[in-house]
Amino acid sequence: MHTSTEASSGHATRTTHRFEQGPTGLGTSAARIVELRRASDDTDTASPADNDAGLRIPRFTFPWPSACNPAAEQAEQGALAFAARYGLIPNEEYYARLVRTKYGWLAARCYPDANLDLLQILADYFMWFFIVDDMFVDRVETVGESTIPNLTAMIDVLDYRRPGSEPVFGEYAWVDICTRLQLQLSTEHFQRFAHGMRMWAATAGLQILNHLRESSVDIAQYETIRRHTSGTNPCLDVADAAKAGPVRPEEFNDPVAQRLRMHANNVVCWSNDVQSLKMEMRQPGQYWNMVIVYVNKGLTLQQSVDLVAARVRSEIAQFQELGLGVEPLASPQLNGWIDGLRHWMRGYQDWVENDTQRYADAYLDGDSDDRKIVATR
Structure with a gap:
């Protein structure tokens, strides 16, 4: 539940091409990753299509059926209207990106039994979260003057239940989402969601620190950061509101229930690391993901994808058992x-x-970098 519009497609080509080559003798140093991403003097590569075509991105199957809320399109249109109402759409090009991304449909597939009010809140939340996560953390510089004010403002909304004296981008929309969600949940239930969101904002700092290091942290530490920066836990923690009602605190906090939650989080986060790989390799400031950490340990790009996919399938099986x-x-x-x-x-x-x-x-180069959008917002 992560390069710039000035960069040419050749830049992305070189990134993908060199990752696929495997080890280059730079060991586990981040210098190797930086070189792979930024080497602009290498011209002996094929086109992005040629290089990407050789990378096999796996599908994931599940031993349970699909489901979708019948109000999916209504939620989709409502979420777009919500984004427009709160000034979350900087220009027409960005609006077109949101239309083709379909965050309302994500809510409808993840909460197929939610009532219409709850579904719309969650669709609006998904719309808001992906926009601010991209513009605050993922698709911008690793750290900037607005990074801390943006993230602390999100925490302050949860702590004070109101916007700050100088609201940042997306803050009023966040207040609206929290206010409406609190009407749907008990105080304790909302605090589960709020805790997950505080962890998202706080561990974004750990993610930033990891990108400022000479080398990425190892897989175990990456997993810790990833399960919270993804924003998946807050989404999982309200899944019961769309089903038979809130799980009692003693049930929710039971170690077995938390293991199930961990498996579900891992499935979503690690599969996303595979599916978003090409996009994340082109992001300007946040590009470490599980696949790339394995590449940095010496595997080829395809070997890393396959290893992460195998781990996802293992998590699915463990969850089901x-x-x-x-x-x-x-x-x-x-x-x-x-x-x-x-x-x-x-x-x-x-x-x-x-x-x-x-x-x-088709949208890798254009959508991977939001720095110009942030600069002109």
Whole structure:
């Protein structure tokens, strides 16, 4: 639940080409990754299509069916209207990007049983989250003058329940989402969501630090950062609201329930690292993901993709085995939440395969860099 419009397509070509080549003798140093991304004097490569065509991006299957909320298109149009109302759309080109990305459909696939009010709140939230996450962290410089004010403002909305004296981009929209969501959830239930969002904003700092290091942290530390910077946990933590109602705190915090949540988070985050790989390699400031960390350890790009895919499939199998063991003894609310986690894992994959063009090859160079948009906002 991550180069610039001034950069040529040849830049992206060289990045992909050199990652595919595997080790270059620079060891685990980030200098190797920087060289792969920035070497602008190498002209002996094929086109982006030639290089990307050789990279096999796997599909992920699930032992449970797809589902989709019948109000998907209504939620989609509502989310676009929400973004326009709060000034989240800087120009017509960006609006076209949002239209082809279909965040409302993501909400509909992940929460197929949500009532219309809850579905619209979550669709608006997805719209807001992807926009601010791209503009605050992923598709901009690694760190800038606005990085800390932007992220702390998001935390302050949760702490003070109001906008600050000098609201940043997206802050009023965030207040609106939180206000409406609190009407749908109990205080304790909303705080589960709020905790996940505070962790998103806080661990963004760890993600930034990782990109300022000479070498990425190892896989275990990357996983810690990733499961929180993804924003997946807040989404999983409201899945029960769209099913049989809120899971009791003692059930939600049970170690077995938290293991299920961890498996679901890993499935979404790690599969996204595979599916967004080409886009993230072109981002200006945030480009480490699980695949690239494995590349930096010496694997080729394809070997790294295949390894991450195998780990995703293992997480799916572990979730299903554990879930099927828990469900016969679980309360209706816990069973609903477990089913909601399944909806999230499958719904995200169905969105990638059937709906969105967020990671489409045709838009890699244009969509991967939002620095000019931020500069003129």
